[in-house]
Amino acid sequence: MGDTQRETPGADIGGGDLDEVFDGARYIVRARRLADLSQRELADSIGVSRATVGRLESGAARVDTGTLSVILARAGLRLAVLDREGREIAPFPVDVLRDHADRRFPGHLDARPPQDAPADRVHPRRGAPEPLGWYQQRPSRARRRVRLGIPADHPTVSGLRESRQAAYWKGVARAEARRAADPQPECSCFDGCFERACLTNCPCQCEPDHRSSLRSVRPTDPD
Numbered sequence: 001m002g003d004t005q006r007e008t009p010g011a012d013i014g015g016g017d018l019d020e021v022f023d024g025a026r027y028i029v030r031a032r033r034l035a036d037l038s039q040r041e042l043a044d045s046i047g048v049s050r051a052t053v054g055r056l057e058s059g060a061a062r063v064d065t066g067t068l069s070v071i072l073a074r075a076g077l078r079l080a081v082l083d084r085e086g087r088e089i090a091p092f093p094v095d096v097l098r099d100h101a102d103r104r105f106p107g108h109l110d111a112r113p114p115q116d117a118p119a120d121r122v123h124p125r126r127g128a129p130e131p132l133g134w135y136q137q138r139p140s141r142a143r144r145r146v147r148l149g150i151p152a153d154h155p156t157v158s159g160l161r162e163s164r165q166a167a168y169w170k171g172v173a174r175a176e177a178r179r180a181a182d183p184q185p186e187c188s189c190f191d192g193c194f195e196r197a198c199l200t201n202c203p204c205q206c207e208p209d210h211r212s213s214l215r216s217v218r219p220t221d222p223d
Contacts, residue, residue, distance in 0.1 A: 004100050022054075022066050022221055024062075024063040025056060025057050025058065025059045025063065027064065027068065027071075027072065027077075028042075028053070028056055029058050030075075031071050031072050031074060031075040031077060032075075034075035034076070034077070035075040035076075036043050037074065039053045039054055039057070040053075042071065042074065045074055046067070046071060057137070064134055065079060074198070084122060092107065092153065092154075093153055093154070093156045095156045095157045095158050096111070096153070096154040096155065096156050096157075097111055097113065097114075097132055097133035097155050097156070097157065097160075098132065098133075099131075099132055100129055100132060103145070104154075105114065105133060105135045105154060106135060107154075109135040109136060109137070109138070110136060110141050110144065110145070110150075110151055111134065111135045111140055111154035111155060111156075112133060112134040112135065112136070112137060112155065113133060113134075113155045113160055114130065114131050114132055114133055114134070116134065117134055118134055118140060121185045131166050133154075144194070189204045190202055191200055
């Protein structure tokens with residue numbers, strides 16, 4: 001007998017052809033070998049019969065992605081979707097924008113947040129609820145993609161919330177920077193200034209826009 005050739009996990013288990021039909025049965029056998037499980041042991045661990053595992057491995061029964069994910073997890077593996085360059089592709093986000101009927105916008109089109117209304121879209125009639133988002137048909141979508149590129153995903157509720165929060169704190173930082181660069185003088189108004197406007201003899205005059213009302217305010221002694 002010749003020497004036993006050591007098998008390399010991952011060798012010849014599907015190749016890189018994107019047109020090849022995915023063969024889940026072979027991955028079940030691979031998972032059992034990596035996890036050192038018999039058909040019965042695998043069946044007991046996932047709550048099915050040994051005969052079911054046998055049918056899945058032989059191709060007599062088709063394995064769904066949920067069952068395959070559970071089986072692969074027994075060997076420390078997981079399903080992933082890769083592009084031609086081998087980069088993993090994430091699934092579509094869960095919390096994407098939806099319309100008032102809780103329907104997702106068409107997945108093949110580019111959805112836009114409610115404040116970014118396309119020029120060719122008609123706004124709702126008076127009294128109708130404001131749109132929760134927008135999308136463009138293919139012709140206008142193509143023109144926008146030429147200018148801005150193809151967005152990776154539809155906007156998400158969590159992403160828009162984070163954007164609003166980031167914009168708020170950015171505005172706060174700008175306001176604080178302006179105050180630091182141009183500090184306001186300390187107010188030295190008299191008590192009577194706070195009733196309507198600064199008195200004529202007030203050295204502060206921090207309310208210059210109200211000077212027209214000073215004619216009806218009599219100067220008072222600061223003491």
